[in-house]
Amino acid sequence: MDYTFRKANPEDQDAIWSILQEGILRRKKDGSNQWQDGYPNADVVKDDIEKEIGYVLESGNEIAGYSAVIINDEPAYADIQGKWLSDSDFVVVHRIAIAENHTGKGLSKQILLSIEDFAKDNGIFSIKVDTNHDNVAMLKIFEKLGYVYCGEVFFRGSARKAFEKVIV
Template identity: 65%
Template structure:
């Protein structure tokens, strides 16, 4: 498949929201409380895109995935209960979601690889992320891709597991 990972545009919010809505529903069906409190929502996506942090994964110009990708932009991470591996610049990503039709094809991994490339292209060698303790798919992916568990961070009153991956300065995919 011919994938592209690029900045999203405001006109794409409806397609992105459809993908996230279904992901929210899947989390609910899995018995998770992640994303069950009215967040994320279309306004969140709009803010991502307005600050140039909203990215889409496409194949043949069809949007099949979404993630927010930011540099040094996560205040909650300063209050980690635990310890980050590095205190350098970092890329943080949130809201990774894949459309229903493409689940189980390793596309979250594709997005995370693109995010590594994005970090390296900005001379940043640390990726930080968090997920719910019951999001087994994401926990498994972090483990598979070499992320290390660093502790807990809190969002809207609930704990998330926090992870960091330090990239090799010579690393290129």
Template identity: 55%
Template structure:
């Protein structure tokens, strides 16, 4: 069996509608799972457009097809400067926000693959850690972070809610 080619690349303007479709699927899934995350009009198409314009938007492609969307932001998450707890490090970091999987690729371990690619991205930029937060009730993401060796660091306040914050040191 051929292994699909999986790549992480910067999102382009022409990706924005597929990205928005993926995020709408994710918003619907969070709601179906009974989560309050992403149920207040964020993220939205404007969020995607801003991510792409700022160079934050990234897509994980499988044989050229967009499977996963995320925003990767270097050293810039004001909410992370105040944590009820403690980060593992004080240096440069990559922030992971807005992870969404196309339902055609759901259940195939795509988010775990995404995090592997984010580690490579972080290493290649010579950055020492990855920081990420998620809702208390986003069980799938909590499980992934645990399986990928992220350390629970405490709580941050983001988008009007308390989020669980995690960090992984990349050497």
């Protein structure tokens, strides 16, 4: 199947929010505390699109996945308890979610690989991410793709595992 990774537009907002709601329910079903506190929400999606940091993975005319992709802007990452691999420009990835009818196809990995291409296209060779300690699926994906555990960062009062991948 061919997938297209592109910037989200306002018409995508409802589909993206639906995908994130499915992800919220999936996290809960998996016993994870991630995304169980009212975040993300529809306002976050609207804000991502307005700031032009929301991206979708499209299969034909259907949105199969979503992620926020941010260059050099995550204040929480400045206060890592640990050490990043690099101090250069970086791409931050937040809110990876896959539509329920597209799970199990490796699309989170596809999104991360698309973000690697995005980073290289922008002359950036570092990707920084974080996830809850109990998001086993995402932790496995980071490991498979060569992300290195760098320490902990804190969001909304809770610790998250932080990873970096230096790409060449």
